[in-house]
Amino acid sequence: MADSLMNVDDALGQLLKAARVLPEATARPLGKALGNILAETPVAAVTVPPADNSAVDGYALNSRDASQPSLPVSQRIAAGQDPLPLEPGTAARIFTGAAVPEGADTVMMQENATLEGEEVVFSRTPEANQNIRPAGQDIQAGETLIEAGTRLEPWHLGLLASAGLPQVRVYRPLRIAVLSSGDELVTPGQPLAPGQIYNSNQTMLQSLVSAAGWEPVPFETVADTFDATRNALQRASEEADVIITTGGVSVGEEDHIRDAIQSLGQLNLWRMAIKPGKPLAFGHIGDTPILGLPGNPAAVLVTFLMLGRPFLRCCQGESGLTTPAAYALPLGFAVPRAQSRREYQRVRCRQLEGRQWLEAASNQSSGVLSTACWSDGLAVIPENETLAVGDTVLYYPFSSLLYG
């Protein structure tokens, strides 16, 4: 039975292949574009820097005059001023960031210069091309600045600003319907009757969506009936770009997500060799993709981070997807029994005598979230392998899975 489960890499490959860019492009001021995905490649209207400018506070001169014992100071150039051409046989007082005057080919730092009356004397011999930042050393006018599909980080926004662009075209952030299913679920703040539990997935999943910069569209908890599930999914497909559900996706009589997807659209994937998270489903209602995550909270966390987030990044228009940073680290525990599913264990990265190693959280049950809070990342236990203490596995810090 377990042999028929789809391998995690194949599942991810299929998800990424199925991903289409869903939101439309829109113009945003740079100050509101952080974390957005660039929809069009911006082109520089100006050269940056626009003119040769001084890298230091000092004196601009022509190196032809280097042999003179002293040079008269003919002008003073501060940043922001438009200098006159340098009079031959003179130096110009100049400050960092100020335009180098025509006729000067070097700048001497003021630490190597002494003003004697109206004349400057250098303690070092000036050489051509010192301390000048040439026009266009950063950007040439007409140059493409950043590729479309890039996630805009602070340095990208700084570059766009340096090229004089006030706004940029980005994809509107995905609107993601977040639905939890289960008759046992109660919203925190309400009293708990026998047989009930508080709904943790709704809050966690909305937060996972927000952390990635997307807009969660929260829905009421869905009852465990086919009709309620079908109606909720129908409505969600009309209101959001993507639907994510939790629970009701396994094989029990109370699990209706798959049937509802099939009755409204099509089911593309179901069940994969991942632990926790085996019964994950993926399908479409019309053009709206739906990820049916399992109900167990740790399965929600793992499947969202390892499979859902990369898929959603593609739907958001991000291209050239980089995999989150992962590190090969030794295990501080053994895995004596091989399993057919690839397991993502909650672990903490420890330092011992200058070496890092991984400590497993005490409870790996997919119903337990407290050990996710104790942990700082996930270790990948490959399928069909036994491991000894000291064997190396891949470790993903949560920070890299959430923001990388």
Ligand SMILES: Nc1nc2c(c(=O)[nH]1)N[C@H]1C(S)=C(S)[C@@H](COP(=O)(O)OP(=O)(O)OC[C@H]3O[C@@H](n4cnc5c(N)ncnc54)[C@H](O)[C@@H]3O)O[C@H]1N2
């Ligand atoms: N006969 C089988 N039973 C199960 C199998 C299987 O292969 N054969 N797979 C198990 C695995 S693995 C998982 S994972 C779960 C997934 O079940 P569902 O996706 O159908 O989810 P539910 O049955 O609705 O709930 C499972 C579990 O999670 C709790 N839950 C659900 N939603 C929430 C929420 N919003 N907040 C907190 N906790 C939630 C729910 O109460 C259940 O305890 O199926 C296994 N069964």
Ligand code: MOO
């Ligand atoms: O796939 Mo499940 O192992 O309980 O989360």
Ligand SMILES: [Mg+2]
């Ligand atoms: Mg179930």
